[in-house]
Amino acid sequence: MNHPLPPWRSPIARALHRNRSLAYARYVQLATVDASHRPENRTMVFRGWLDPVSQLKFVTDIRSTKAINLLAGASDWAEVCWYFPKTREQFRLSGTLTLIAADTTTSHHKARQEAWQQMSDAGRVQFAWETPGADRSADPAALNPPQPDPNQPLDTFCLLLLEAVAVTHLELRGEPQSCYLYELLDGEWQTRSINP
Numbered sequence: 473m474n475h476p477l478p479p480w481r482s483p484i485a486r487a488l489h490r491n492r493s494l495a496y497a498r499y500v501q502l503a504t505v506d507a508s509h510r511p512e513n514r515t516m517v518f519r520g521w522l523d524p525v526s527q528l529k530f531v532t533d534i535r536s537t538k539a540i541n542l543l544a545g546a547s548d549w550a551e552v553c554w555y556f557p558k559t560r561e562q563f564r565l566s567g568t569l570t571l572i573a574a575d576t577t578t579s580h581h582k583a584r585q586e587a588w589q590q591m592s593d594a595g596r597v598q599f600a601w602e603t604p605g606a607d608r609s610a611d612p613a614a615l616n617p618p619q620p621d622p623n624q625p626l627d628t629f630c631l632l633l634l635e636a637v638a639v640t641h642l643e644l645r646g647e648p649q650s651c652y653l654y655e656l657l658d659g660e661w662q663t664r665s666i667n668p
């Protein structure tokens with residue numbers, strides 16, 4: 473199947489390139505809603521694209537609240553808010569999340585494996601830490617687990633994918649400011665220039 477890149481991919485690629493000197497330009501805010509419809513928002517590292525479908529890749533722990541909520545059937549709707557400080561532009565990507573856990577039977581198995589291999593040692597060992605959110609253990613060994621195998625993802629490790637259906641791009645630079653809305657309508661991306 474032919475997957476043309478969605479029209480918002482190149483503006484984001486350009487922003488990533490122009491902000492490449494800032495490590496934190498790859499940090500985004502990911503908002504979800506819990507089973508009681510309350511918002512939850514947290515910072516996540518953008519781990520690149522799942523191609524050819526242009527889904528955003530994140531990694532997370534299966535014991536995290538966001539993963540537990542998704543597995544329990546909470547809404548899979550989410551929004552990423554992504555600010556690029558150097559170029560002063562914001563992208564908001566709204567869509568649905570898919571959690572790829574160790575027991576996946578899908579073709580995403582390989583993408584999960586690759587995401588694990590691409591992590592640093594410091595990133596990987598976090599998945600061996602004690603249960604997130606539980607009371608801190610008094611045992612120092614609990615905070616210092618052995619380094620996991622770089623080729624064998626721990627069972628706690630999940631790939632988290634966001635498939636966008638609407639994207640807004642706000643550029644503060646320029647007089648006047650510009651704002652674009654990209655919407656997936658009947659399977660086709662439509663682009664509109666809107667008031668900021």
Ligand SMILES: Cc1cc2nc3c(=O)[nH]c(=O)nc-3n(C[C@H](O)[C@H](O)[C@H](O)COP(=O)(O)O)c2cc1C
Nearest residue numbers: 499512514515516517530531532533536537538539
């Ligand atoms: C700079 C930064 C980057 C982070 N990156 C991630 C990440 O890639 N994946 C992740 O699960 N949590 C990441 N976190 C931690 C989350 O913000 C959050 O605290 C954690 O995932 C628990 O969220 P939850 O209780 O909503 O599941 C990061 C935090 C910071 C400050």
